[in-house]
Amino acid sequence: MLVNKAYRFRLYPTKEQEVLIAKTIGCSRFVFNRFLSLWNENYQTTGKGLSYSACSSQLTKLKKELDWLQEVDSHSLQSSLKNLADSFDRFLKKQNKAPRFKSKKNKVQSYTTNIEKKNQFPEVSIAGNRMKLPKLGWVRFANSRDVQGRILNATVRKNPSGKHFVSLLVEIDVQDLPKTDSTVGIDVGLKDFAILSNGKVYKNPKFFRTLEEKLAKAQRVLSRRQRLAIQQKKPLSEAKNVQKQRMKVARVHEQIANARTDYLQKITTEIIKNHDVIGIEDLKVSNMLKNRTLSKAISEVSWSEFRRMLEYKAKWYGKKVIAVDPRYTSQKCHSCGHTAKENRRTQATFICVSCGHSENADLNASRNIHDLAMV
Structure with a gap:
């Protein structure tokens, strides 16, 4: 079965790469907030929001006006627009609250770069303890395990502790584990x-x-x-x-x-x-x-x-x-099925007032859960 799986690694960027990461995070946040404001204004005026394609075309014009947007990875800016569009889709379906403006004071700062399927050469590649990322080039990282599957995107984040990490989202074919009949x-x-x-x-x-x-x-x-x-x-x-x-x-x-x-x-x-x-x-x-x-x-x-x-x-x-259903699992006797509040004598002890069955209260509850799950 094809599933999406994430690999997370610690990054060790140079000073110049740290500056570029900070710029990319800032530009991604700027694009998200700018088009969120435009979306809200358009909705209040016309009663309709903006589509991703409309935002994308405006972003192209914006990059010509603001030269500093061209210094960073273009995929990260497009990813911000996709995240905004996805947030509004889920909001309109009443799956979450309306998207809010991003703040540079948030504890975790990050940006996501997508991998182009049409590109003959992969945007993200790994060689030993170095990883190639768009615009950043080769970055040293803690290569703790092999990455298996097709890389879909990479998310670079800076934690409150000042450490940098990269999360690679991959598509991989996972095989079922052997059955244990347990x-x-x-x-x-x-x-x-x-x-x-x-x-x-x-x-x-x-x-x-x-x-x-x-x-x-x-x-x-x-x-x-x-x-x-x-x-x-x-x-x-x-x-x-x-x-x-x-x-x-x-x-x-x-x-x-x-x-x-x-x-x-x-x-x-x-x-x-x-x-x-x-x-x-x-x-x-x-x-x-x-x-x-x-x-x-x-x-x-x-x-x-x-x-x-x-x-x-x-x-x-x-x-x-x-x-x-968790109701009465801790009060029901696994032996005779009698349910009463008095069965749970203490937090650790279970003694059935009907049949006298005695055992650890948590073990009795887990056996009741097992029986309910197998029905």
Whole structure:
């Protein structure tokens, strides 16, 4: 099956390439905002928006008027128009809110360059630890794995920590994984991250709590430096000590996010490889986050991201993920089927008041999830 897959690598651009990346990001943002403004004006005047082709023809004229738009990759500017058109299409279909103007103060700055199918020579090519990108030329990068498939586009981004990354979107033919004839139910939790109906437990590493003290200390230093810059009437963007500390805070956040993503990728891949049908709870995480007592712990475990990874990997590799109604899964006895609130004695203990069946509460819930998914 043909699927779109992304490869992400760390870039190590030269000073000149960093300047060109910043210019390209700025020009892409300018084009997006300019045509968003034109689209809004045209809609208020005529009741109709602008098509992508109309914007594209105006962009050609604009590049003749503004010479600095010709310094950057032309594909990135066209990509901004395509993103704008796509945003309005989804807005008109009531799939998302109306597109908003982009700000240079956003934490993550990026641009996307598309690959022309008609071009005999590829715009993006890889040789050893160097990657060729439009306008940038050859850029050194961390070549951690081979890129397989046909490259569709490349997104260059600059993180708040100051690091540069490139994401290559490729089209690749993915083969189904071997069938294991195994089914499993998964109950997610806060003490343990995931409990499988076969008894396997994935611990909750609590990456945020591990680095919380370090993060808090870095944020206090940043706050002091910001107050000092304000007292000296310096713009925060020009206060070097503020920017240095801001990057230190961003690196701690990045370390937490990277560790969490790596953990989720590993356990979801393991589950998909070992089981053909996987039952999970259809949790409304956004509603659960309204609980002020548990919101911090719930956001840390990333249940939504865990489910997203399971679902797209199952689609890729010929497996199946079934979401079931989470009501009463923790109160129902897996042995006799009796459902009562009193069955859940404590957070960890389940003792059925009807038949006396006793076991770990999360394991009992995961077995109920498994049974519901297999119906």
